[in-house]
Amino acid sequence: MRKKKAFLEKIQELKQNNLGISIRELSINGNKLFILYVSQLTDKNSISNNVIKPILQYSRKEKISIDVLFSTVLYVDNIATDQDENKMLDYILEGKSVILMPDEPHYIIANTIKVEKRNVDIPQMQTGLKLPQDSFNENFDSNLSLIRYRIKDPALRIDNLTIGKRTKTKVAVIYINDISNPKYVNEVKKRLEAISVDGIIESGYIQKFLLNNPFDLFPEIGIAERSDRACGGILSGKICILVEGSNFALTVPETISDFLDSGEEHYDNIYTSMFSKLLRIIALVSTLTLSSIYVMIISYHPEILPPQYILALASSRISVPVNSFVEAFIMEMVSELLREASIRLPKQIGPAIGIVGTIVIGQAAVGAGVVSPLMVIIIALSLLTSFSFSDFTIINPIRVLKFAILISTGIFGIFGFTMGLTIITILVLSTSSMGLPYGAPIAPFNFRDFVNFFLGDITLSKERPNYLRTKDKTRQ
């Protein structure tokens, strides 16, 4: 009788709290029965056909009860019972339907969730020519299914956590038990469990919580938009983290070499792979240094160029009113503005930015004599090279550092440039991801890992990366 009172009180409370919970009251042979659900989160077909219809059609002589409903009446595939009336609200808010009878001490939780979701779509960020097109979306189950579909190993572990006191966001830590190093798995779980925040809206929150230090400059957590990238990481011995409501999976631990890998190299010719990696390394360095090198040469050390180039350079800048540092700084700012604008603009008017950029920077600025033609080439190259990475998170710190090194070069010349590069190198090498050195396999150097990274060929990579210290070291 105490339970009966508690359940009725709970229903009354839910009605008063105006939580948007639908309460359907049924009467079967004089026995009252309540179905509680949030209509926006519930599959109406499922609740009508698999819950309400079989209950209303109940015509057996046997007295209806929760046990009878559970075992012989309801058609729902995912069903459970519970006694705790305090958990009832949580179940309902998750999108499940609660079926209770005031006379019974326990109630049924039927999974009739229906969340509005996108279909499995093509990737928007990590695109390629020869890559699988199934990207993650915001649906947790859908994302899990993509991983399960690719890795059918019984050792695949999916450890579920709920993070966020108010959002109660589901987070899955996915790894292969007999491959991944338990040190990293435990570290990830420890850091996730330590999160005490009201809500997780996107995997970016988790990414921030997993950092060693919130002021760390370089991304220590990789992102995977495509399931093949996430699964590749899991097979290498990494840990994948899926967050409900996010279309990006996270992979840890991550090194700087992983950011130079677009994934496409693994499916392509070995020479193409090497060439692409080399190109990306050049692109990384170019993005960081091109405008600084320009300032360094124009203002401080023109003698390092052959004389014909010196004359051509001097001639091209003759009408530019500002010094090379100011010129480079302004142009870099303009190019960053264009980039920012092109990201925020709706797709329909996005191409307009390209036209504005071309006219403003390419022609008008040179025509007005505000900048030299070479500066425009440098800025265009700098911008172009920054787009050659599949994981944009690595390029964001580089964009900031580009300005730091530019200022340093503008003040100190080649000395400032060298010092800037030295400090950046120190920063990179002193960073770690879950305790793994960020510079691996280059620093600390491991020849086999370095060759495997550079070649990116599955037939030659007989072993998993040594720096990940996996349990199972061999791939084939």
Added chain:
Amino acid sequence: MKRIPDKFLCILTLTSLLTGCWDFQDINRRSVTISVGVDSVNNNAIEYSGENARMIPSQSTGNNSQSPQSSLGISTFSDVSGKTFEDARENYTLQTPFPDFLGAVRVLVFGKNFAQQGIEAYVNRINRIFGYRKSLPLVVSEQHPTEFLGTNVKNNISAGFSIESTLDHLHSEGTAVYPKIADIVSDMAFGNIGFVLPYVGKRNDSIVLLGYAVFKEEKMIDILDIQESKGLVYILGVNPLRVEAIHQPSKENNMLSTRTLLKKRKIITSYKNGKVNIEFKAKAEIQIQFLYNVEPLTDDDKKTLEDIITQRIKREIASFVIKSQKEYKSDIFGFAKYFRADNPNIYKKINWKDTYPDANFSVDIKSKVVNINLFDPNAKDFFKEQK
């Protein structure tokens, strides 16, 4: 973010204050010097001349104006003189709108007067002052530098560029000696030896290498004609090359075009019975490029050809070395460096300047035809049958 140690920051700050990078100036705000000429004029005054890059912005006007144009040209400066280098320099600075940029200087031209009076002071100056490249070539000009650098050349944008390009090209071809300022400074620091500088002039608005100016004790003592100076190139040049036409031994009315490369050159020195012995060894690789008339080339022809070329090279080298011993009494080849390396103790005891003119010199050249270019080697049997 990792904490950068305080000591590192201190080092960074101190070094940045000491680098002198504060005095920067954009390249378009500097006076880019292309060449510098130095000569001695009336009353031993120093006269500077040279070429500067001239960049003139010109705003196009009218309906067709799209962008400001800038043009690049070369302007010359002359009649900048003073009693000392400093005076002349000051006079030059007074007429220059921008600070000097010397990193693009292509060549330093000495006038004959100045070369005869001695170039040591000026070489020391450009060796020590900041801005000049250490790979700057030095030449002596036939004409007065003001005249030499002041006119247009037809095969390059300026005389300075043309001199450097010509010498660089001849040097890489193995037909010229191309000393840089670092080499001359090294020779001067070594002492007891002479050196040569290219002697250039203007012919039909083109820069021509006319020969070499011979320097003893940093003063020009003679000018060698280019035709007489082959022996010099064989010893001092990089990959010396000799191209000539020789009569085919078995067919006197036919000519062979040959190309001979001197390889594996060695200078061996020794000291016996109070005399310095210098031996120059080399292998001459002869390539026969073509025959004026296509005729069979026999093994005897090749053997005779090897002998002829060996003798010619030997003669050219020996005569030139003897000239340096007897006429110049100056070791312009730098044999002293080899002798000092081989016999350091004896070198300390002897006076090289006095010993060199009496040194025994021998040349050992081994020639071989390595490439006949014209014939199918399988045709050998055919010639044997003919014999």
